Amino acid sequence: MSADQPTVLVVEDELAQREVLAYNLEADGFRVVRAENGEDAMLLVAEETPDIIVLDWMMPNLSGIEVCRRLKSRPETRSIPIIMLSARSEEVDKVRGLETGADDYVVKPYSVVELMARVRSQLRRVRPSTVGMRLEFDDIVLDAETHRVMRANAPIKLGPTEFRLLSTFMEKPGRVWSREQLLDRVWGRDIYVDTRTVDVHIGRLRKALTKQGGEDPVRTVRGAGYALG
Numbered sequence: 001m002s003a004d005q006p007t008v009l010v011v012e013d014e015l016a017q018r019e020v021l022a023y024n025l026e027a028d029g030f031r032v033v034r035a036e037n038g039e040d041a042m043l044l045v046a047e048e049t050p051d052i053i054v055l056d057w058m059m060p061n062l063s064g065i066e067v068c069r070r071l072k073s074r075p076e077t078r079s080i081p082i083i084m085l086s087a088r089s090e091e092v093d094k095v096r097g098l099e100t101g102a103d104d105y106v107v108k109p110y111s112v113v114e115l116m117a118r119v120r121s122q123l124r125r126v127r128p129s130t131v132g133m134r135l136e137f138d139d140i141v142l143d144a145e146t147h148r149v150m151r152a153n154a155p156i157k158l159g160p161t162e163f164r165l166l167s168t169f170m171e172k173p174g175r176v177w178s179r180e181q182l183l184d185r186v187w188g189r190d191i192y193v194d195t196r197t198v199d200v201h202i203g204r205l206r207k208a209l210t211k212q213g214g215e216d217p218v219r220t221v222r223g224a225g226y227a228l229g
Contacts, residue, residue, distance in 0.1 A: 038062025072101030
Protein backbone atom coordinates (compact mmCIF):
# COMPACT_ATOMS: atom_id res chain seq x y z
CA MET A 1 0.00 0.00 0.00
CA SER A 2 1.19 3.49 -0.83
CA ALA A 3 1.15 5.84 2.14
CA ASP A 4 -0.63 8.40 -0.06
CA GLN A 5 -3.54 6.07 -0.88
CA PRO A 6 -6.77 7.17 0.80
CA THR A 7 -8.65 4.34 2.50
CA VAL A 8 -12.31 3.65 1.74
CA LEU A 9 -14.38 1.32 3.91
CA VAL A 10 -17.09 -0.36 1.81
CA VAL A 11 -19.93 -1.74 3.94
CA GLU A 12 -22.30 -3.81 1.79
CA ASP A 13 -23.94 -7.15 2.65
CA GLU A 14 -24.43 -8.18 -0.99
CA LEU A 15 -21.18 -9.76 -2.18
CA ALA A 16 -21.56 -8.87 -5.87
CA GLN A 17 -22.22 -5.20 -5.16
CA ARG A 18 -19.43 -5.09 -2.58
CA GLU A 19 -16.89 -6.48 -5.04
CA VAL A 20 -17.99 -4.20 -7.90
CA LEU A 21 -17.55 -1.20 -5.63
CA ALA A 22 -14.18 -2.40 -4.36
CA TYR A 23 -12.92 -3.12 -7.88
CA ASN A 24 -13.81 0.34 -9.16
CA LEU A 25 -12.44 2.12 -6.10
CA GLU A 26 -9.15 0.23 -6.30
CA ALA A 27 -8.92 1.00 -10.02
CA ASP A 28 -9.38 4.66 -9.11
CA GLY A 29 -6.39 4.55 -6.76
CA PHE A 30 -8.05 3.90 -3.40
CA ARG A 31 -7.15 1.35 -0.76
CA VAL A 32 -10.34 -0.58 -0.01
CA VAL A 33 -11.37 -2.28 3.22
CA ARG A 34 -14.48 -4.47 3.03
CA ALA A 35 -17.20 -5.19 5.59
CA GLU A 36 -20.28 -7.34 4.99
CA ASN A 37 -22.30 -6.14 7.99
CA GLY A 38 -22.62 -3.31 10.46
CA GLU A 39 -20.85 -5.09 13.32
CA ASP A 40 -17.75 -5.71 11.20
CA ALA A 41 -17.89 -2.11 10.01
CA MET A 42 -17.70 -0.77 13.56
CA LEU A 43 -14.68 -2.95 14.31
CA LEU A 44 -12.89 -2.00 11.08
CA VAL A 45 -13.42 1.72 11.64
CA ALA A 46 -11.56 1.37 14.94
CA GLU A 47 -8.77 -0.67 13.35
CA GLU A 48 -8.34 1.07 10.01
CA THR A 49 -9.46 4.70 10.54
CA PRO A 50 -10.76 5.01 6.96
CA ASP A 51 -10.81 8.35 5.15
CA ILE A 52 -14.29 7.71 3.71
CA ILE A 53 -17.06 5.17 4.33
CA VAL A 54 -19.47 3.92 1.64
CA LEU A 55 -22.31 2.46 3.69
CA ASP A 56 -25.35 0.43 2.68
CA TRP A 57 -28.52 1.30 4.62
CA MET A 58 -30.36 -2.04 4.53
CA MET A 59 -28.31 -4.68 6.37
CA PRO A 60 -29.40 -7.36 8.86
CA ASN A 61 -28.84 -6.90 12.61
CA LEU A 62 -27.01 -3.56 12.71
CA SER A 63 -28.36 -1.34 9.93
CA GLY A 64 -26.36 1.24 8.04
CA ILE A 65 -28.41 4.05 9.52
CA GLU A 66 -27.49 2.86 13.03
CA VAL A 67 -23.81 2.52 12.10
CA CYS A 68 -23.94 6.08 10.78
CA ARG A 69 -25.64 7.33 13.95
CA ARG A 70 -23.05 5.69 16.21
CA LEU A 71 -20.05 6.92 14.21
CA LYS A 72 -21.34 10.49 14.00
CA SER A 73 -22.00 10.57 17.75
CA ARG A 74 -18.36 9.83 18.59
CA PRO A 75 -15.77 12.63 18.53
CA GLU A 76 -13.06 10.34 17.14
CA THR A 77 -15.12 9.24 14.11
CA ARG A 78 -17.66 12.00 13.46
CA SER A 79 -15.43 13.73 10.88
CA ILE A 80 -15.20 10.64 8.62
CA PRO A 81 -17.42 11.30 5.57
CA ILE A 82 -20.17 8.72 5.06
CA ILE A 83 -21.86 8.14 1.71
CA MET A 84 -25.11 6.27 2.34
CA LEU A 85 -26.35 3.79 -0.28
CA SER A 86 -30.03 2.90 -0.26
CA ALA A 87 -32.84 1.57 -2.42
CA ARG A 88 -35.10 3.99 -0.52
CA SER A 89 -35.74 6.84 -2.94
CA GLU A 90 -38.41 8.76 -1.06
CA GLU A 91 -37.46 12.25 0.05
CA VAL A 92 -38.30 11.44 3.67
CA ASP A 93 -35.73 8.62 3.62
CA LYS A 94 -33.03 10.86 2.16
CA VAL A 95 -33.76 13.45 4.82
CA ARG A 96 -33.56 10.81 7.54
CA GLY A 97 -30.22 9.57 6.24
CA LEU A 98 -28.76 13.07 6.07
CA GLU A 99 -30.15 14.06 9.46
CA THR A 100 -28.53 10.98 10.98
CA GLY A 101 -25.20 12.40 9.82
CA ALA A 102 -24.58 10.99 6.35
CA ASP A 103 -22.57 13.40 4.21
CA ASP A 104 -24.12 12.18 0.96
CA TYR A 105 -26.98 9.91 -0.10
CA VAL A 106 -26.99 7.76 -3.24
CA VAL A 107 -30.07 5.86 -4.41
CA LYS A 108 -29.77 2.33 -5.80
CA PRO A 109 -29.41 1.43 -8.57
CA TYR A 110 -26.66 4.01 -9.01
CA SER A 111 -24.08 4.90 -11.62
CA VAL A 112 -20.63 3.71 -10.54
CA VAL A 113 -19.10 6.67 -12.36
CA GLU A 114 -21.29 9.07 -10.37
CA LEU A 115 -20.47 7.31 -7.10
CA MET A 116 -16.73 7.59 -7.82
CA ALA A 117 -17.21 11.31 -8.42
CA ARG A 118 -19.02 11.65 -5.09
CA VAL A 119 -16.23 9.76 -3.30
CA ARG A 120 -13.62 12.06 -4.83
CA SER A 121 -15.71 15.08 -3.84
CA GLN A 122 -15.71 13.97 -0.20
CA LEU A 123 -12.00 13.19 -0.45
CA ARG A 124 -11.26 16.76 -1.51
CA ARG A 125 -12.67 17.84 1.84
CA VAL A 126 -10.78 15.42 4.09
CA ARG A 127 -7.59 14.61 2.12
CA PRO A 128 -7.13 17.56 -0.24
CA SER A 129 -3.44 16.91 -0.88
CA THR A 130 -4.21 13.52 -2.46
CA VAL A 131 -6.21 15.18 -5.23
CA GLY A 132 -3.56 17.78 -6.03
CA MET A 133 -5.03 20.72 -4.16
CA ARG A 134 -3.10 23.75 -2.93
CA LEU A 135 -2.90 24.03 0.86
CA GLU A 136 -2.08 27.16 2.86
CA PHE A 137 -1.24 27.77 6.52
CA ASP A 138 0.02 31.20 7.61
CA ASP A 139 2.92 31.94 5.24
CA ILE A 140 3.37 28.30 4.16
CA VAL A 141 1.98 27.16 0.80
CA LEU A 142 2.01 23.52 -0.30
CA ASP A 143 1.15 22.66 -3.90
CA ALA A 144 0.34 18.95 -3.95
CA GLU A 145 0.18 18.77 -7.74
CA THR A 146 3.65 20.21 -8.40
CA HIS A 147 5.09 18.89 -5.12
CA ARG A 148 6.43 22.32 -4.17
CA VAL A 149 6.47 24.12 -0.84
CA MET A 150 6.93 27.85 -0.31
CA ARG A 151 7.31 29.84 2.90
CA ALA A 152 7.12 33.63 2.78
CA ASN A 153 7.42 33.27 -1.03
CA ALA A 154 10.73 31.40 -0.71
CA PRO A 155 11.04 27.76 -1.87
CA ILE A 156 11.47 25.06 0.78
CA LYS A 157 13.23 21.83 -0.11
CA LEU A 158 11.68 18.77 1.50
CA GLY A 159 12.29 15.06 1.14
CA PRO A 160 9.30 12.86 0.23
CA THR A 161 8.64 11.80 3.83
CA GLU A 162 8.82 15.37 5.13
CA PHE A 163 6.50 16.46 2.32
CA ARG A 164 3.90 13.85 3.33
CA LEU A 165 4.24 14.89 6.97
CA LEU A 166 3.65 18.53 6.11
CA SER A 167 0.71 17.59 3.85
CA THR A 168 -0.87 15.68 6.72
CA PHE A 169 -0.43 18.59 9.12
CA MET A 170 -1.70 21.18 6.63
CA GLU A 171 -4.84 19.20 5.82
CA LYS A 172 -5.96 19.62 9.44
CA PRO A 173 -4.11 22.49 11.17
CA GLY A 174 -4.39 22.37 14.92
CA ARG A 175 -5.18 18.65 15.07
CA VAL A 176 -2.86 16.68 17.33
CA TRP A 177 -1.46 13.58 15.60
CA SER A 178 0.03 10.78 17.67
CA ARG A 179 3.20 9.11 16.42
CA GLU A 180 1.21 5.98 15.61
CA GLN A 181 -1.31 7.96 13.55
CA LEU A 182 1.49 9.66 11.64
CA LEU A 183 3.12 6.30 10.96
CA ASP A 184 -0.15 5.00 9.48
CA ARG A 185 -0.77 8.12 7.38
CA VAL A 186 2.77 8.90 6.21
CA TRP A 187 4.57 5.55 6.08
CA GLY A 188 1.60 3.22 5.56
CA ARG A 189 0.19 0.33 7.57
CA ASP A 190 2.13 -2.36 5.73
CA ILE A 191 5.56 -1.02 6.66
CA TYR A 192 7.09 -1.44 10.12
CA VAL A 193 8.79 1.74 11.29
CA ASP A 194 9.84 2.53 14.84
CA THR A 195 7.90 5.42 16.34
CA ARG A 196 11.19 7.21 17.05
CA THR A 197 11.61 7.56 13.29
CA VAL A 198 8.71 10.02 13.39
CA ASP A 199 10.68 12.28 15.74
CA VAL A 200 13.67 12.20 13.37
CA HIS A 201 11.61 13.30 10.37
CA ILE A 202 9.73 15.91 12.40
CA GLY A 203 13.14 17.34 13.28
CA ARG A 204 14.10 17.46 9.59
CA LEU A 205 10.81 19.12 8.70
CA ARG A 206 11.30 21.75 11.40
CA LYS A 207 14.84 22.45 10.23
CA ALA A 208 13.70 22.95 6.63
CA LEU A 209 10.78 25.20 7.59
CA THR A 210 12.92 27.42 9.84
CA LYS A 211 16.05 27.48 7.69
CA GLN A 212 15.32 31.02 6.52
CA GLY A 213 14.50 32.34 9.98
CA GLY A 214 10.78 31.76 10.36
CA GLU A 215 9.24 30.52 13.59
CA ASP A 216 8.76 26.78 14.06
CA PRO A 217 5.09 26.08 13.17
CA VAL A 218 5.15 22.47 14.43
CA ARG A 219 4.00 22.13 18.01
CA THR A 220 4.99 19.26 20.31
CA VAL A 221 2.14 18.15 22.55
CA ARG A 222 3.69 16.35 25.51
CA GLY A 223 2.41 12.79 25.83
CA ALA A 224 0.20 13.14 22.74
CA GLY A 225 2.18 13.91 19.58
CA TYR A 226 2.52 16.80 17.15
CA ALA A 227 0.34 19.48 15.60
CA LEU A 228 0.67 22.34 13.14
CA GLY A 229 -0.05 25.60 14.87
